Amino acid sequence: MTMIFGIPLQAFLGQLLVGLINGSFYAMLSLGLAIIFGLLRVINFAHGAQYMMGAFAGFLLLSWLGINYWFALILGPVIVGLSGAVVERFALSRLYKLDHLYGLLFTFGLALVIEGGFRYFYGSSGQPYATPALLSGGVNLGFMYMPIYRGWVVVASLVVCIGTWLLIEKTKLGSYLRAATENPVLVQSFGINVPLLLTLTYALGAGLAALAGILAAPIYQVSPLMGSNLIIVVFAIVVVGGMGSIMGAIVTGYMLGILEGLTKVFYPEASNIVIFVIMAIVLLVRPAGLFGRDA
Amino acid sequence: MTDQSPLLSVKDLHAWYDESHVLHGVNLEVARGETVTILGRNGVGKTSTLRAIMGIMRKRIGDIHFDGQDLMRLPLHHTARTGIGYVPEERGIFATLTVEENLILPPVVSKNGMSVAEIYDLFPNLLERRTSAGTKLSGGEQQMLAMARMLRTGAQMLILDEPTEGLAPVIVQRIGEVLQTLKQRGMTILLVEQNFRFASKIADRFYLMEHGAVTTGFDVADLPDRMDMLHEVLGV
Numbered sequence: 401m402t403m404i405f406g407i408p409l410q411a412f413l414g415q416l417l418v419g420l421i422n423g424s425f426y427a428m429l430s431l432g433l434a435i436i437f438g439l440l441r442v443i444n445f446a447h448g449a450q451y452m453m454g455a456f457a458g459f460l461l462l463s464w465l466g467i468n469y470w471f472a473l474i475l476g477p478v479i480v481g482l483s484g485a486v487v488e489r490f491a492l493s494r495l496y497k498l499d500h501l502y503g504l505l506f507t508f509g510l511a512l513v514i515e516g517g518f519r520y521f522y523g524s525s526g527q528p529y530a531t532p533a534l535l536s537g538g539v540n541l542g543f544m545y546m547p548i549y550r551g552w553v554v555v556a557s558l559v560v561c562i563g564t565w566l567l568i569e570k571t572k573l574g575s576y577l578r579a580a581t582e583n584p585v586l587v588q589s590f591g592i593n594v595p596l597l598l599t600l601t602y603a604l605g606a607g608l609a610a611l612a613g614i615l616a617a618p619i620y621q622v623s624p625l626m627g628s629n630l631i632i633v634v635f636a637i638v639v640v641g642g643m644g645s646i647m648g649a650i651v652t653g654y655m656l657g658i659l660e661g662l663t664k665v666f667y668p669e670a671s672n673i674v675i676f677v678i679m680a681i682v683l684l685v686r687p688a689g690l691f692g693r694d695a
Numbered sequence: 696m697t698d699q700s701p702l703l704s705v706k707d708l709h710a711w712y713d714e715s716h717v718l719h720g721v722n723l724e725v726a727r728g729e730t731v732t733i734l735g736r737n738g739v740g741k742t743s744t745l746r747a748i749m750g751i752m753r754k755r756i757g758d759i760h761f762d763g764q765d766l767m768r769l770p771l772h773h774t775a776r777t778g779i780g781y782v783p784e785e786r787g788i789f790a791t792l793t794v795e796e797n798l799i800l801p802p803v804v805s806k807n808g809m810s811v812a813e814i815y816d817l818f819p820n821l822l823e824r825r826t827s828a829g830t831k832l833s834g835g836e837q838q839m840l841a842m843a844r845m846l847r848t849g850a851q852m853l854i855l856d857e858p859t860e861g862l863a864p865v866i867v868q869r870i871g872e873v874l875q876t877l878k879q880r881g882m883t884i885l886l887v888e889q890n891f892r893f894a895s896k897i898a899d900r901f902y903l904m905e906h907g908a909v910t911t912g913f914d915v916a917d918l919p920d921r922m923d924m925l926h927e928v929l930g931v
Binding site: 572575576578579581582583585586587588589590591592593594595 | 791802
C-alpha cells in the first residue's frame with residue numbers, strides 16, 4: 401500500500417476530501433459573516449440559525465410542497481434572505497446608533513429564539529434529506545471512492561464564493577458596497593440609498609448561509625442545532641482571516657477546513673481544537689487577522 | 696430662469712454636535728452662477744455649516760432651501776439629487792475602489808453633467824492612473840478626483856470644503872484654473888477656504904463667520920476697504 405508520511409494514501413486523501421468539504425461550508429459561511437460585518441459592523445450570531453433555516457427550508461419545501469432540491473436551492477435562500485431583510489429593517493437598523501455589542505446580543509438572542517422554535521416542533525434529532533437522484537452514487541478515482549454529491553458541494557461552493565467575490569469586487573453594486581463599508585455617511589451624501597444597501601447586504605449574507613444549509617442537508621441531517629454546532633468554528637475562522645476581509649474569509653475557510661481534515665489523519669485527538677489553537681496564535685501575533693487591515 | 700431668487704438660501708440655521716451647539720443662526724444666500732467663499736478662523740463653524748446644508752449633520756433647525764426645495768425635510772441620500780455636489784475637507788477618496796470606480800461612484804442627477812471623457816480631458820492625470828487604487832494618488836490628485844466625480848453627476852452647485860488645504864502652490868494654482876473653468880460654464884460654487892489669496896482670486900462674494908454665525912458679507916469689489924478688518928479677525 402502506498403504510504404505518505406507513514407499514513408496510508410487512501411486515509412490521507414479521504415480526510416483531505418472531508419476537510420475540503422468542511423472547508424467549503426466554512427468558506428461560504430465566513431464569507432457571509434465577513435460581508436455583514438464589513439458593512440453593518442454587526443457580528444451576526446444568527447448566521448448559524450440562518451444556515452439551519454436554509455436546510456429546513458429545503459426539507460419543508462420537499463415534504464410539504466414536493467418542491468425538489470434544485471428549486472429549493474434557489475427558493476430557500478430567497479425565503480431566508482427575505483426574512484433577513486425584515487429582521488434588518490425592523491430590528492437591527494434601530495441598533496446601529498448604539499454600541500456594536502447590542503447588534504451581537506440581538507442576533508444571539510434571535511438565534512436562540514429561532515433554534516428553540518424549531519426544536520419545539522422537530523426535536524433535537526435530525527431529519528433525513530435524500531441526495532438528489534442526479535448526484536447520488538459515486539465515482540472510483542482509482543485511489544479512492546468519491547461520492548458525487550460531495551464533489552458537487554466543493555464545486556458549488558467554489559462557484560458561490562468566486563461569484564460573490566466578483567459581485568463585490570467587479571460590479572457597480574459592489575463598488576457601492578465597498579465604498580459604504582469605508583464611509584457610509586459620505587456615500588449616502590452622494591445620493592446612494594445606504595439604508596437600503598444595508599438591508600440588501602444583510603439579506604445577501606443570510607441568503608448565503610441558507611444556501612450553505614441546503615447544500616449541507618443531504619450530507620449532515622437537517623436538525624435545529626446543526627447551525628450552532630458549526631457557527632463557533634466559523635467565527636474562529638473569521639477571526640483568523642480578519643474581520644471584514646472577503647477574500648480572507650474564503651481562503652481561510654478552505655485552508656482551515658483542509659488543515660482540520662489533515663489533523664484527523666496525523667493526530668486525531670487535536671482535530672477538534674486545531675482551528676481554535678490557530679485562532680489563539682493569530683490573535684497573539686497578528687490581531688487584525690491574516691488578511692485583515694489594521695482596524 | 697428665476698434669477699431673482701437665490702439658488703441656495705439658508706436662514707437662521709442652528710446645529711449641534713451631540714450636546715454642543717455649534718451653529719447659532721447662520722444666514723447666507725448663493726445666487727445662480729455665483730462663487731461665494733466663507734471665511735473665518737478655525738472652529739467658527741464653517742465646515743459645520745456645509746455639513747448641515749448637506750444634511751450630514753442631522754441635529755439642525757432653521758430653514759434651508761435649494762432650487763425651490765426644502766432641504767430640511769429630505770433624508771441624506773435625497774440631498775444630492777436636488778443638484779448639490781459635496782467635496783468634503785478630507786476628500787473622501789475610497790481606498791478599496793480604483794480611481795475610475797471612485798469617479799463613477801456618485802449617481803448622475805441631471806443630464807448636464809460632464810462625460811467621463813470630458814473629465815479625463817480636464818484632468819489628464821486621472822486618466823493615466825484610472826486603474827490605481829484611489830488613495831494611491833497624491834493629495835492634489837485626490838482633490839482633483841473628489842471634484843471631478845461631482846462634475847460627472849450634473850450637480851448645479853458645488854460645495855467645496857478647503858480644497859487647497861495642504862497642497863503645493865502649483866497644485867493650488869491648477870485647482871484655481873479648474874474652478875475658473877467651471878465658473879465660466881455657469882457652475883454655482885460655495886466654498887470654505889483658509890487660503891485667503893486663493894479665495895480672493897475666484898470668489899464673487901464673501902461671508903465672514905465668527906462664533907457659529909455669519910457676521911458680515913461683502914462683494915469682491917469691496918475687498919480693499921475690508922482688508923484691515925479681515926486682518927484683525929482672520930489674522931491673515
